[in-house]
Amino acid sequence: MEVSHDKVKKLRLDNGWTQDQLARVAGLGYGTIQRIERDGRCSLDSKMALSSALGVSYLDLSSEGTNLLDRLFSIRIVLDGAGNYKSVKANDPELLQVPKNQIWGKNCAELLPPELSDQTLKAIADLKSGVESIEFDYSLTVSAEPHFSELR
Numbered sequence: 001m002e003v004s005h006d007k008v009k010k011l012r013l014d015n016g017w018t019q020d021q022l023a024r025v026a027g028l029g030y031g032t033i034q035r036i037e038r039d040g041r042c043s044l045d046s047k048m049a050l051s052s053a054l055g056v057s058y059l060d061l062s063s064e065g066t067n068l069l070d071r072l073f074s075i076r077i078v079l080d081g082a083g084n085y086k087s088v089k090a091n092d093p094e095l096l097q098v099p100k101n102q103i104w105g106k107n108c109a110e111l112l113p114p115e116l117s118d119q120t121l122k123a124i125a126d127l128k129s130g131v132e133s134i135e136f137d138y139s140l141t142v143s144a145e146p147h148f149s150e151l152r
Contacts, residue, residue, distance in 0.1 A: 003047055003061040005040040011054045012037075014089065016101050026053035055087025081128060083108040083121050 012022045012033075019033045026033075026049040036042045036050070051058040055078040078087035084107050088100045109117040116138050123134040 001042055001044050001047055002040050003036060003042055003050070005037050007061055008040075008050060008054075009037045011056065014100065015054065015087075015104065022050075022053060026050050056089075079108060079120070079124065081124060083117070083124055085111075 012019070015022075017025070019037065020030050022028075023030045023033045026046075028046055028049055032042065032046055036046065042050070047058050047061055051061055054061075076087075076089045077085060080086050084105060085103050088103045090100075103111065107117075108120045111117075112120065119136060119138070123136065126134055
C-alpha cells in the first residue's frame with residue numbers, strides 16, 4: 001500500500017512531533033515511520049494507525065490529489081469521542097491565532113465558549129448513540145489581538 005510520504009511528514013511536523021513521537025502515538029515502530037516517510041510504503045494496518053494518530057482519514061494520506069475538505073474549509077478540527085482535540089489543521093495558520101500545540105489534546109470545554117462546547121459535546125454524544133449526521137454553524141468574533149482565553 002502506498003501513502004504520500006510528503007503528506008505524512010507534513011502532518012507529523014504540523015503536530016510538532018519527531019518520528020519517534022509519531023511512532024509511539026501510532027503504535028508503530030520507529031523504523032516503520034522512517035520507511036513511510038522515505039518511500040511511502042506501508043501496510044493497510046500502518047496506514048490506519050497513522051491516520052488515527054494524525055487525526056485524519058486514511059484517504060487523506062493517499063498520494064492522489066488534494067483532499068476536497070482541505071480545499072473547502074479554512075480550519076478543520078478533529079475531536080475524539082470525549083471532545084478532546086486530536087487534530088487542528090488551518091489553511092492559513094494565522095486563522096488559529098494561537099499555536100496548534102496549545103490546542104491539541106485539550107478539551108473543547110476548555111477553549112470554546114460554553115454554548116459552543118455544550119453544543120459540540122451534545123453532537124458527539126448524539127453520534128455515539130447512533131445519530132448518523134449532525135450539522136451546526138457557529139461564528140466567533142475575535143479582536144485584533146485575540147487569545148483563546150478571551151473567547152470564553
